[in-house]
Amino acid sequence: MNRNLTTEVQHAAPQRGELVAFVQSCWHREIVDRCRDSFVETMAHAGFEPTNVEFFEVPGALELPLMAKRLAATRRYAAVIAAGLVVNGGIYRHDFVASAVIDGLMRVQLDTDVPVLSAVLTPLNFHEHQAHHRFFEEHFVIKGAEVATACLATLEAHEGVRAGRRFLSP
DSSP: OOOOGGGOOOSOOOOTTOEEEEEEEOTTHHHHHHHHHHHHHHHHHTTOOGGGEEEEEESSGGGHHHHHHHHHHTTOEEEEEEEEEOOSOSSSOHHHHHHHHHHHHHHHHHHHSSOEEEEEEOOSOOOSSHHHHHHHHHHHHHHHHHHHHHHHHHHHHHHHHHHTOOOOOO
16 A cells, blocks of 8 residues: 555544543654654645544553543543554564553453554564664654544444434545
8 A cells, every 4th residue: 555645634533622642662663653744744735633642652652552441531622642653672572572561452342432542563673773763763753644544434424323424445
């Protein structure tokens, strides 16, 4: 799927005043920040007010599911976006952390009935050198646009269900 999502946003912006929570891990913040910035830009391009996105941070990816759950439980947010980078190495095994985070985020949306969208990347190989940093910074720009587009489509679909509309995506 090699589409430029920032120019393809065709979904209606969520209802005026609807809030979205964006929670990100601070591990490799300089990389994950690119996702956040791209998310806000893409949402704004679709007509969503940037002031209707509230931002939260947690130390690492393992803390994302609990923060997403607490945010969803407030019922203030139409959706929660989680962004982070789970790298191979360190104390925990990469696959364990990646699975725990993604499974946790899925459980949150099923338990709270609030959409939780993931922009958590779990690359098998990540090295602390400039080429990998640059690659993932650029990739997080793409992921930010993709998760914004998914957020808009999800909110539109959920609104359609609430309104009793039946529709098929093109």
